Amino acid sequence: LLQGGLGWQSRLLGPACASVLAVDVLTADGEIIHADEHENSDLYWAARGSGPGFFGIVMRFHLRTHPRPPVTMASVQVFPLEVYEEVLTWAIETGPDLDPRVEILFVATNPRLEDGSTAPGPTAIQIIACAMADTEAEARDILSALDTNPVFDTAVTRTTFPATMDQMYAAVDALEPSGHRWLADNMWTDAGADVLVPQLRELFTTVPNDISHVLWYPWRDHPIDAAFSNTGRSYIAAYAGWDDPAQDAAYVGWVTGQMRRLEPLSKGIQLGDENLVNRPWRYLAEDNERRLEELREQYDPDGRFFGYLGL
Ligand SMILES: Cc1cc2nc3c(=O)[nH]c(=O)nc-3n(C[C@H](O)[C@H](O)[C@H](O)COP(=O)(O)OP(=O)(O)OC[C@H]3O[C@@H](n4cnc5c(N)ncnc54)[C@H](O)[C@@H]3O)c2cc1C
Numbered sequence: 001l002l003q004g005g006l007g008w009q010s011r012l013l014g015p016a017c018a019s020v021l022a023v024d025v026l027t028a029d030g031e032i033i034h035a036d037e038h039e040n041s042d043l044y045w046a047a048r049g050s051g052p053g054f055f056g057i058v059m060r061f062h063l064r065t066h067p068r069p070p071v072t073m074a075s076v077q078v079f080p081l082e083v084y085e086e087v088l089t090w091a092i093e094t095g096p097d098l099d100p101r102v103e104i105l106f107v108a109t110n111p112r113l114e115d116g117s118t119a120p121g122p123t124a125i126q127i128i129a130c131a132m133a134d135t136e137a138e139a140r141d142i143l144s145a146l147d148t149n150p151v152f153d154t155a156v157t158r159t160t161f162p163a164t165m166d167q168m169y170a171a172v173d174a175l176e177p178s179g180h181r182w183l184a185d186n187m188w189t190d191a192g193a194d195v196l197v198p199q200l201r202e203l204f205t206t207v208p209n210d211i212s213h214v215l216w217y218p219w220r221d222h223p224i225d226a227a228f229s230n231t232g233r234s235y236i237a238a239y240a241g242w243d244d245p246a247q248d249a250a251y252v253g254w255v256t257g258q259m260r261r262l263e264p265l266s267k268g269i270q271l272g273d274e275n276l277v278n279r280p281w282r283y284l285a286e287d288n289e290r291r292l293e294e295l296r297e298q299y300d301p302d303g304r305f306f307g308y309l310g311l
Pocket of ligand 1: 001003005051052054056057058059176271272273
């Protein structure tokens with residue numbers, strides 16, 4: 001809620017912070033104040049997008065809730081790495097214009113197939129999509145856009161099924177299991193497929209083990225008058241997961257080095273998957289960052305709260 005919040009239905013409803021109607025904040029001088037569009041509106045502006053750099057403690061979020069669509073259909077497709085170029089080109093060209101009720105993730109990983117085996121190659125390309133709608137027919141219709149993938153027939157596995165929220169959460173947990181060491185880094189970009197597909201090849205094809213992964217996600221712009229800003233047409237994130245602390249340097253180096261290589265394409269980063277300690281990079285639009293720092297000075301002149309790590 002503080003850093004933005006990207007998840008199911010975000011392409012339709014915007015980041016989670018767009019549904020924050022008000023916050024009750026404990027400020028640096030020990031007061032609890034209510035902030036919304038009309039009252040303390042600058043604090044309300046800052047609380048939506050500043051994430052771990054917010055200069056107050058939110059005691060209560062007041063949220064706009066949304067009706068949950070009755071049907072959720074999930075679709076999982078796994079492609080061999082050989083068709084990386086075709087699948088990613090298609091995804092980048094069509095993804096941002098997909099029906100807003102569909103969420104689609106394009107993941108480079110070593111997914112487990114239904115029979116328990118691992119997909120071929122050092123990594124495979126997995127498309128995980130879900131559509132929320134009023135009826136199953138409508139959800140299937142929305143997901144049928146995935147069939148326009150020109151190498152659809154090369155899928156190693158392809159399945160579409162009605163999913164419960166428990167199954168959806170379990171699928172996300174399976175992607176990022178607990179009990180490991182993790183490092184993420186990310187970027188927003190407006191670059192087109194002609195630039196991204198060749199530039200991302202090294203990142204997508206060097207995923208170091210079967211829990212690490214890379215994802216690409218199409219975004220629909222939802223401009224809001226809040227600190228949250230700086231998004232792009234595509235979101236790209238790399239997640240390294242490992243166990244042995246002796247290997248920290250190698251995994252941190254893979255994530256950080258790959259994202260540093262891609263910096264020329266990057267508009268900025270998302271605070272949810274930030275790597276500011278190793279790679280400080282722009283996390284808000286320039287004007288928003290300036291305004292946030294002015295408000296920090298006003299609300300927390302003695303620096304009682306930590307700001308952003310590494311900056
Ligand atoms: C594996 C993984 C996957 C993720 N996937 C997604 C995703 O799909 N979409 C997405 O949007 N994000 C994602 N994130 C980021 C995640 O949303 C953030 O880590 C999350 O918002 C942190 O919430 P928390 O409650 O765990 O906060 P904490 O880790 O407890 O806190 C995060 C920061 O907020 C501050 N904070 C906490 N509570 C308050 C408060 N009440 N008032 C003021 N400051 C406070 C803390 O001091 C800290 O700086 C992912 C993170 C991980 C590790």
